[in-house]
Amino acid sequence: MGRWQPGASGRLGQAAMELYFERGYDQTTVAEIAQRAGVTSRTFFRYFVDKREVLFAGTDAVRERLVATLDTVPPDTTPLGTVRAALDAVVALIGDDHDHSRRRQQIITTHAELRERELAKLAAWSRALADGLRQRGVDEPAASLAAEVGVAVFRVAFEQWTTGPGDRSLVEVMHDSFGRIPTA
């Protein structure tokens, strides 16, 4: 999730990514991450439950940003337009560090437990967006369809961006995908 925050948590995140990339995720221990970051394992566990969660730091903040952004969208915006505005805010939060995102996705893609965690994260975004749309008065199934389709578009765009050369910004790739949503 974008650049690491300053402080111990950010140093741990940075150290974990370096080690996962150098040695592999399976071969890296919490003790090694803590050592590289210059803190104790005890400090590691103050910030993260396990080495998996380091890769998902900031997930709650992103979901909160999604929901908070919904309130700023003009009420006459379509459900999908509202979802797109919320995802724009998330993309701004993730930032445009292509190399960081590419490395992170490579680690996630090659580990089933990380892929499952990533899917759970995106499903939580979708649920939060559908809840937010219903609170804006959008009926079902329109709320869930806009949320699920919007997150599906994000997922495709994010994969395209991280596996591509990084010559375009993530927001550009995502807007392009939003313009290509297929209908029956």
Next chain:
Amino acid sequence: MGRWQPGASGRLGQAAMELYFERGYDQTTVAEIAQRAGVTSRTFFRYFVDKREVLFAGTDAVRERLVATLDTVPPDTTPLGTVRAALDAVVALIGDDHDHSRRRQQIITTHAELRERELAKLAAWSRALADGLRQRGVDEPAASLAAEVGVAVFRVAFEQWTTGPGDRSLVEVMHDSFGRIPTA
């Protein structure tokens, strides 16, 4: 996944569903499932890795059906139309046992490990569909967008159907959702 097959595997599936519903998923052991089905635990493990997998019996068959159906769709069909045809075949395979599907979803929804497994299943469908579309000559990101959006529509329709009164068939609910895909 629809009605249980005849034989020990089907009896185990039936027994597991009954016990999960009567006692709760967490409170049910493999030994109890085997006993209710009139077989040994050893027989259980001949068919399933663990009690979680009983709920996902037939998942591979469904994915194979998805891929096999792609070959029967006329080549001039749109990518999303092709995905819809494949999902129609899956819905026919799942069947229209509303009560069974509703109970199964209730169990899955209330357990994080089952929700993750369900998400992984749907992600595998989406990957298989995108692969199949690329083999039909569909470019990226059109192939992934059609696959992801199609599976998103299925997911919304399936949830709507299982949480609803069951007065409409799943295929009807799904076609309705395909007709409501939002675009920017």
